[in-house]
Amino acid sequence: MSSAKQWLPLAAATVVLLLLFRIWVPNFLAAENMLDLAQQVSINAILAFGMTLTILIGGIDLSVGALLALVGTTTVSLLAVDPEEAQSLGRTTLAVTAGLGVAAAFGTLNGVCAAKTKMPPFIITLATMLVARGAALGFNQGRPMHIPDRETAFLALGNGRLWSVAPIPVLVMLALFTVTAILLHRARFGQHLYAMGGNREAARFTGIPLVRIEVLVYVICSMLTGVAGMIHAAQLYSAEPASGAGFELNAIAAAVVGGTSFTGGRGTMLGTLIGAMIIGILDKGLNQAGVHFSYQYIVKGLVILAAVYVDVSRRGR
Secondary structure (H helix, E strand, O other): OOOHHHHHHHHHHHHHHHHHHHHHOOOOOOHHHHHHHHHHHHHHHHHHHHHHHHHHOOOOOOOHHHHHHHHHHHHHHHHOOOOOHHHHHHHHHHHHHHHHHHHHHHHHHHHHHHHHOOOOHHHHHHHHHHHHHHHHHHHHHHOOEEOOOOOHHHHHHHHOEEOOOEEHHHHHHHHHHHHHHHHHHOOHHHHHHHHHHHOHHHHHHOOOOHHHHHHHHHHHHHHHHHHHHHHHHHHHOEEOOOOOOOHHHHHHHHHHHOOOOOOOOOOOHHHHHHHHHHHHHHHHHHHHOOOOHHHHHHHHHHHHHHHHHHHHHHHHO
């Protein structure tokens, strides 16, 4: 996994931010506020785990925000069907499966186009972003769709707490962090990603199946987006076809702030998790401090710019 030299500065920055906002907002470090912060961070962190994988191989996925909305509308549209109550479990399973199936289809499309054509991933995923957004807005004439109250299990995905303490979205985030971290840092799959991002031609000559790996990376990224989309819909108690706008930028920001290099070949899941926490602390802290949203964008932009500058300087050395 990541060395202390990589993640300790990020952890120190997180602590400093928490202390600064504690001074600015007296109850910022209250236990309930921290749990709420962790729950807010969960969606961006899950998106950022997938984004980290794509950036590591020199790619990008701009479709995650729109795909999040499409998965939410697909899932909720099936949950809203009103069959016999005895079929409730089957309905929920079908809805979740359909949502993840849509995510997998978009991931496969992104991956095949990126691996098999000479089109840049930026353009490919920009196009699929528009397709996903259009498809999401096609549900219910673009109006929000309420999740039926009977879908208690699905709603718990976004709002439930284990033993009335630990938010379920946070537990899902930590589980996915563990899985992606093992894949990246303890499995041959992760070695292939670093090799592809570091020098794709050299990776080709070593026998790494580049096409298969690239398609799998985009599928994983989209599947993680699917999970985030369901959590987001459950948190809102509805599917918002226009939701998710800008989520891809927050995911990219979390990965970059966490030390993932835009040139590929360098990055860690722990760094991305801390990066997502930093972005979340900035968002929540500035909001609770009453800072106008326009200045919040400026602060976040400067933080991202500083992170990229540090990465470029490090590569230069």
